[in-house]
Every structure is written in structure tokens, then in C-alpha cells.
Amino acid sequence: MNTSSYDGSMNAECLTVVVAAYNEATNIPLLHPRIIAVLDTLQDLETRVLYVDDGSSDATWELLSGLVAAAPRVGAIRLSRNFGKEIAITAALDNVRDGAVVLLDADGQDPPELIPQFVAQWRAGYDNVFGTRVLREGEGWFKRAAAASFYRVIGRLSHTPIPADTGDFRLLSPRALLALRQLRERHRFMKGLFGWVGFRQVALPYRRAPRLSGRSKFTVWRLWNFALDGITSFSTAPLRAATYLGLATALFAFVFGLWVVIKAALMGDPVAGWPTMMAVILFLGGVQLIALGMIGEYLGRLYDESKQRPLYLVDTHLGAAGVFSGHQSSDGAGHANGTATIGAQEG
Numbered sequence: 001m002n003t004s005s006y007d008g009s010m011n012a013e014c015l016t017v018v019v020a021a022y023n024e025a026t027n028i029p030l031l032h033p034r035i036i037a038v039l040d041t042l043q044d045l046e047t048r049v050l051y052v053d054d055g056s057s058d059a060t061w062e063l064l065s066g067l068v069a070a071a072p073r074v075g076a077i078r079l080s081r082n083f084g085k086e087i088a089i090t091a092a093l094d095n096v097r098d099g100a101v102v103l104l105d106a107d108g109q110d111p112p113e114l115i116p117q118f119v120a121q122w123r124a125g126y127d128n129v130f131g132t133r134v135l136r137e138g139e140g141w142f143k144r145a146a147a148a149s150f151y152r153v154i155g156r157l158s159h160t161p162i163p164a165d166t167g168d169f170r171l172l173s174p175r176a177l178l179a180l181r182q183l184r185e186r187h188r189f190m191k192g193l194f195g196w197v198g199f200r201q202v203a204l205p206y207r208r209a210p211r212l213s214g215r216s217k218f219t220v221w222r223l224w225n226f227a228l229d230g231i232t233s234f235s236t237a238p239l240r241a242a243t244y245l246g247l248a249t250a251l252f253a254f255v256f257g258l259w260v261v262i263k264a265a266l267m268g269d270p271v272a273g274w275p276t277m278m279a280v281i282l283f284l285g286g287v288q289l290i291a292l293g294m295i296g297e298y299l300g301r302l303y304d305e306s307k308q309r310p311l312y313l314v315d316t317h318l319g320a321a322g323v324f325s326g327h328q329s330s331d332g333a334g335h336a337n338g339t340a341t342i343g344a345q346e347g
């Protein structure tokens, strides 16, 4: 575990396990020994673990500090508040110094025991080895059905390949990691970003276990917003749909108008068509509002993007030398253009 001879070049023989945790104090003590046990079997790799505390309000940070103090290869970052999983993962990836990474959930749903299989595929030349869920234990039929239809919709709409039933549980090769770090968008749909990077990909089927303890942080409402982010980040098809909807309505209105005029000319117009009128007005009003709303979804995201805020702020870095990149910035932009900002508190 000697990292003092580090020369700044990418070292392909490193592997960092990255874990985002939000109020996972009950799960980390169970998960951490499993990760360490697996990493110890990977003799030919220099292995590290990097935790990100996504603004937890329970004892997660105290626990992580303890783990860092006990083992030199463990590092931890605490974000200034809860930023959400996608951003927490981003913060972790920005701070990995070199080598490949494996992303893991803190709740034990992604079994660390599979890491050697991920590494084997990496060794076989793959850059993006992703776990595909063949079984989702402990998840209700609603969540499963919603997930299935979401993957179908986004598969149709997006030009970026996004594999179905695939979460963030995956291994990224050093070059895939570097590529991913260059994507600095604010609304981060990580599954899509992984797909956008491309390179050689392979799926690794696994059984997704139930949570060790606690409840999922992703409520139905949060998942719905997540799905909207996914679709708007990777497709402009809804905007085009609004155009076609407008065209179709206009065509229908034209034919209908023609019919009204002809009818009035031939048979006269004894009674004003109040019900038809109302129906047309309400229908058109609805169509217009839907189209406006769609534009608004994109415009709002454009607005967020234009503010150019950092993606996250780091409260504390904890960890031994060798875990962190040493040139992380709070928005990570330094990785894309080589200008580093905030220094790390290593050691």
C-alpha cells in the first residue's frame, strides 16, 4: 500500500470502491467488512474505498470518520448538505485519484462479492461493466412496473443507449472515468451519462438484494422527477411531439372549419353551436398548456444550467494520502480543463 512514489500518471493497477451514503448508519457497519474482505482477495490491485456522506443527519459521518482512522486505504468526503445520489456519486468520482472505480450502494443492495467478476471483465478489456438486475427482491410490483415502462420509454426516445434494469452498480475503467468527469451538466442522469461515454460495455447479471435495513430514499414522487430528468436530459422528442400535436390539431381545425362553413351555406345556421364551441376552446386550451409545459421543462433546465453553480460543495475531506485526486474542485471543472482549485486535506 505504498503510494508515496505516485508520479501523477494514471495507474491502471488501482481500484477504488465508491459508496454514496445518505443516512446509512445502520448499513455501513455491515457493508464495510464485506467490501474489505473482497478487496483483500484482489492481490494484484491496489485497492481503496471512498465514501461520500451526502449530508446525512444520523451517525453516518461519525462512523465513516472511524473507518478512515482505522484503515489507511479508506477515504471519506462529507458534502455541505444533501445533494441527492447523482451528485454524491459525481463528487466521489471527481475525487478518485486514479485507476478504475466500482460504484456501490451503501444499503447492501449491490453485493460487493461481485467485484472480482467486474474486475475480470475489466481485465478482459471492457471499460464499462454494469450490473443488470435479473431479480429485484424487496421491491413492490408498482416500482417494478414503473421502472419497466420507464426503460421502455427512454429506450425509444433517447439516441444514447441506456440499458434496461441497470443501476449505478458498475465498474468504470480509468479512461471511462476520465471521460465521465468531463460531463458537467447540472441535472445528472447518471445511467444516461454512463451510456453516453460509450467504449466497450458488458452486462453482468446479478440478483439485487433487499436493503439491509432502513427504507429507500426514493419515493414515488422523487422517482417521477428522476424519470423526467432522464427523459429531458437525453431526448428532445417531447418538444417535437408538441410540434406534431399542434400540426395535427391545426389540420383537424381546418377540416372542421370547412365543414362548418359548408354546412352553414347549404343548410343555414339556425342555432349557434355552443357545445361544439366550448369543446373546441377547452381542447385547444389544454393542448396549448401541455405544449407550454413541455417547453417549460426544458427551459427550466436551461436556466439551471446557465447559472453555472458548482455541482456540490465539500464540507470535509478525510483520508489517507493516495485516496484522493489531490486536485479536486467543488465543481470538478478542474478535471476537464486541468485548472485545479480547492486543495485536498490529505493525510
Ligand code: UDP
Residues within 6 Å of the ligand: 020, 021, 022, 023, 024, 054, 082, 083, 084, 085, 088, 104, 105, 106, 107, 109, 211, 215, 216, 217, 218
Ligand atoms: N443516497 C444518497 N443521497 C440521497 C439518497 C440516496 O447518497 O439523497 C444513496 C443511499 O444512501 C444509497 C443509494 O443512494 O446508498 C441508493 O439509495 P436507496 O437505497 O434509497 O435507493 P433505491 O435502492 O431504492 O433505488
Ligand code: MG
Residues within 6 Å of the ligand: 105, 107, 109, 211, 216
Ligand atoms: Mg437501495
